Amino acid sequence: MTTRLTDPSATRSRRGRTEDRPDRSDRPSRPQRPNGQWKVDGTAPLNHNEEFKQESDPLAVRERIEQTYAVEGFDSIPGDDLHGRFRWWGLYTQRKPGIDGGRTATLEPHELEDRYFMLRVRIDGGALSTEQLRVVAGISEEFGRGTADITDRQNIQLHWIEVENVPEIWRRLEAVGLQTTEACGDVPRVILGSPVAGIAKDELIDPTPVIETIQRRYIGDPSLANLPRKFKSAATGHPSLDVVHEINDVAFVGVEHPELGVGYDLWVGGGLSTNPRLGERLGAFVTAEQAPEVWHGVVQIFRDYGYRRLRNKARLKYLLADWGAEKFRDVLESEYLEYPLPDGPPAPVPSEPGDHVGVHEQKDGRFYVGVAPTVGRVSGEILRRVAELAEEHGSRRVRLTPFQKLLVLDVAGDRVDSLIAGLDELGLQARPSVFRRSTIACTGIEFCKLAIVETKVTAAEAIAELERRLADQAGLPPITLHVNGCPNSCARIQTADIGLKGQIVMNDDGEQVPGFQVHLGGGLAAPDREEGGLGRTVRGLKVTAADLPDYVERLVRRYADDREGAETFA
Ligand code: SF4
Numbered sequence: 001m002t003t004r005l006t007d008p009s010a011t012r013s014r015r016g017r018t019e020d021r022p023d024r025s026d027r028p029s030r031p032q033r034p035n036g037q038w039k040v041d042g043t044a045p046l047n048h049n050e051e052f053k054q055e056s057d058p059l060a061v062r063e064r065i066e067q068t069y070a071v072e073g074f075d076s077i078p079g080d081d082l083h084g085r086f087r088w089w090g091l092y093t094q095r096k097p098g099i100d101g102g103r104t105a106t107l108e109p110h111e112l113e114d115r116y117f118m119l120r121v122r123i124d125g126g127a128l129s130t131e132q133l134r135v136v137a138g139i140s141e142e143f144g145r146g147t148a149d150i151t152d153r154q155n156i157q158l159h160w161i162e163v164e165n166v167p168e169i170w171r172r173l174e175a176v177g178l179q180t181t182e183a184c185g186d187v188p189r190v191i192l193g194s195p196v197a198g199i200a201k202d203e204l205i206d207p208t209p210v211i212e213t214i215q216r217r218y219i220g221d222p223s224l225a226n227l228p229r230k231f232k233s234a235a236t237g238h239p240s241l242d243v244v245h246e247i248n249d250v251a252f253v254g255v256e257h258p259e260l261g262v263g264y265d266l267w268v269g270g271g272l273s274t275n276p277r278l279g280e281r282l283g284a285f286v287t288a289e290q291a292p293e294v295w296h297g298v299v300q301i302f303r304d305y306g307y308r309r310l311r312n313k314a315r316l317k318y319l320l321a322d323w324g325a326e327k328f329r330d331v332l333e334s335e336y337l338e339y340p341l342p343d344g345p346p347a348p349v350p351s352e353p354g355d356h357v358g359v360h361e362q363k364d365g366r367f368y369v370g371v372a373p374t375v376g377r378v379s380g381e382i383l384r385r386v387a388e389l390a391e392e393h394g395s396r397r398v399r400l401t402p403f404q405k406l407l408v409l410d411v412a413g414d415r416v417d418s419l420i421a422g423l424d425e426l427g428l429q430a431r432p433s434v435f436r437r438s439t440i441a442c443t444g445i446e447f448c449k450l451a452i453v454e455t456k457v458t459a460a461e462a463i464a465e466l467e468r469r470l471a472d473q474a475g476l477p478p479i480t481l482h483v484n485g486c487p488n489s490c491a492r493i494q495t496a497d498i499g500l501k502g503q504i505v506m507n508d509d510g511e512q513v514p515g516f517q518v519h520l521g522g523g524l525a526a527p528d529r530e531e532g533g534l535g536r537t538v539r540g541l542k543v544t545a546a547d548l549p550d551y552v553e554r555l556v557r558r559y560a561d562d563r564e565g566a567e568t569f570a
Contacts, residue, residue: 036228036308046309049186052080053226058185061085066167074115074163083109088225090120090183091166094159094447101445101452101514102504104486112449117161119144120183121173124219125193125211125235126154126400130387132176133398137387139169140380148383149456150376152440152491153190153232154400155183156383159447181220186227188219188299192234192243195370195399195407199362204254205237205262205288213292224299228306228314231299232271234402235264235291241347242354244402246270246278246524247492249316250298252291253347263287265347268298268328269320272489276534277317278524282329285344297336301328353478355403357437358430359416367416368399368409371428375441375459375483376404382426389426393419404440435466435552438478440492444485444502451485453502453514458545459483465549466556473560479569481552483516494534495522497569498552505542515544518551523570 034041036050045051052058061081069077077086082093093113104112121136128136136156140148143165144158151157161169173179182188191211198206214233218224234243237254245251245267252264264286270279286294302316320328333340356370373382390398390408397409406428411419420430429436439462442448444455459481482496486503493499499522505515518541522534543551559569 034309035313037305038308039304047311049084049311050308052084053186055080056085057222057225058085058088059181059220059222059225062089065089065163066170069163070165070167077163079110085185086117087184088182088187089166090122090180091117091161092120092184093449094118095445095449095451101454101485101502102512104450104452109449115162116159117163117166118443118447119158119161119166119169119180120151121156121158121178121180122183122190123154123156123178123400124191124215125197125208126195126402127193127197127208128398128400129176130390130396130398132178133383133387133390135172135176135178137380137384139172140383143169144380146380148378148380149443150373150378150400150404150406152376152402152404152442154192154195154402155190156400157443179219182225184230185225186229186231187225188214188227188231188233191215192232192236192245192248192402194236194238194242195356195401195405196238196242196360196368197236199364199368199409200238201361201363202239203237203363204239204256205264207235207237207252207254207264210235210252210264210288210291210295214295217292218296218299224303227299227303228308229311231302231316233295237262237264238354239348239350240352240354240356241350241524242356242401244492244495244524247272247276247495248279249302250295251279252286252295255285255345255347257285257342257344260285260287260342260344263344264291265344266294266341268325269317271315271317272492272494273315274312274487274489275317276489276494277321278534279317280320280325281346282325282332282341283343284329284341286341290341293337294332294341297332300336301331305331355401355405355437356407357405357432359420362410364410365413366409367411367413368407369411369416369419369423369430370401370405370407371423371430372405372432372437373428374436374463375439375456377456377460378406378428382428385426386423386428389419389422392422433463433467433474434476434478435463435470435481438497439463439481439483441483442485442488442490444483448485450488451502452504453485453516453545455483455485455491455502458514458548462548462552466552469549469553470556473556476556476560477566477568479556479559480522493519493522495524497522498555500543500548503542505544507544507546513544513546515542516548517542521570 145160147159234248235252247270251267441459445451499519500516
């Protein structure tokens with residue numbers, strides 16, 4: 001198991017074996033500080049975040065937004081609503097323009113923040129109708145200055161939103177079955193789902209019913225709206241394992257049980273950020289019918305036993321690191337499900353990338369076309385044109401992927417080329433270069449208050465430059481490049497071949513400039529896998545943003561020259 005977390009009990013036992021230490025066993029042991037586990041320590045809040053969540057149900061802020069803040073404006077919003085509870089409805093204040101990344105750590109959060117919001121529309125499973133896409137596009141154009149980014153969690157993020165317009169935006173979204181409920185905050189976030197659910201020829205099981213049931217039963221449930229931290233979920237039945245399940249708090253991965261048929265392999269406890277950890281299999285087989293209640297059980301364990309004292313130690317991965325998979329499964333079965341789960345097999349190692357770019361035949365004989373918006377950046381206008389193009393080509397369904405890609409489904413074979421040409425005119429390529437295909441970038445300094453460097457434009461410029469310089473390397477397998485604006489890893493630094501963590505670095509002239517710390521050789525590899533694992537920081541290796549194309553070109557050329565056979569970059 002790849003892990004960077006320290007298991008406190010392991011540390012204690014190592015120390016206990018150290019022979020030259022004096023025997024301290026006769027000293028009175030220091031009382032253990034409570035970790036804020038509700039079922040162990042009680043529910044008294046141990047920090048301000050826990051206080052504001054208990055003071056007032058964060059979901060109830062919606063009423064105040066609709067009745068007060070949207071009427072009286074930005075200045076009427078008190079701090080705990082603005083910086084805390086608004087997130088439960090997908091709203092974050094965005095960064096004030098013009099504040100450079102060197103000042104991110106020195107300013108107070110309110111000094112960094114603008115009077116506008118980022119609004120995250122949750123799109124569970126990444127599944128959208130063309131009608132829904134058109135509504136999001138219209139909101140972007142009317143209320144968001146035309147901005148729209150496809151995120152690596154299958155959401156769409158809009159910017160420049162004013163609080164006065166939020167009720168109307170909700171009205172429009174909800175009229176077509178979309179929502180921003182629990183798109184951010186200490187809640188069950190959007191559920192990643194295979195973008196080819198229900199259509200792929202080689203799909204083992206369609207996770208759509210599981211995702212829809214979880215969404216219908218539990219999203220917006222006040223009993224799950226105060227978790228210790230965010231809670232991420234994923235489900236796939238596709239053999240490419242296309243939902244980065246290893247880095248989610250809970251994940252269901254399609255498998256075939258030799259006696260029980262198809263169902264899911266259960267994973268828990270993955271997460272990245274500053275202490276990355278791949279999830280673990282519990283070794284349990286879950287049927288499609290059981291999956292929603294098993295999901296509920298895992299969320300309740302997190303709510304009841306998760307650590308709440310320190311926010312940077314609150315994700316489920318820390319509890320799993322201390323408990324281990326065996327105890328976790330035992331608590332799940334005995335305290336929450338009240339029935340045992342059978343043992344089950346692991347999913348096979350995927351043999352193809354899971355981004356679904358290109359043209360693929362569906363099980364019904366029609367085709368889906370996967371295109372690569374550059375680092376997920378689109379616009380209201382592009383989304384509206386995609387909806388129109390899809391409909392002109394007989395499709396009413398679109399999917400977003402966890403790789404910031406977009407698919408148009410249900411296209412007849414004789415209409416594929418025309419669709420590809422139309423999408424290409426929008427900058428959405430179905431046959432992109434390895435760099436355009438495999439680069440993702442987080443929001444970065446343009447809008448994010450935590451950012452240290454710019455990401456989207458830097459990555460897009462690097463892609464264009466690498467396409468020009470490395471045109472002779474078009475046959476290389478995908479090399480993933482993930483660009484992050486700070487250490488938080490929203491764009492999954494540690495899972496990329498080349499992961500870039502934004503920071504201020506020194507250039508050759510001794511000046512402090514935007515740049516990146518480099519992680520190399522990352523990937524997603526689970527226990528039972530033969531290779532891979534989270535990327536390693538290359539000690540001391542930093543690159544300025546300006547030198548990024550030079551650096552990547554050198555790496556790629558060396559890889560191309562030295563690789564043997566089908567050797568991957570990792
Ligand atoms: Fe913001 Fe950092 Fe996340 Fe990028 S990685 S979106 S800069 S918090």
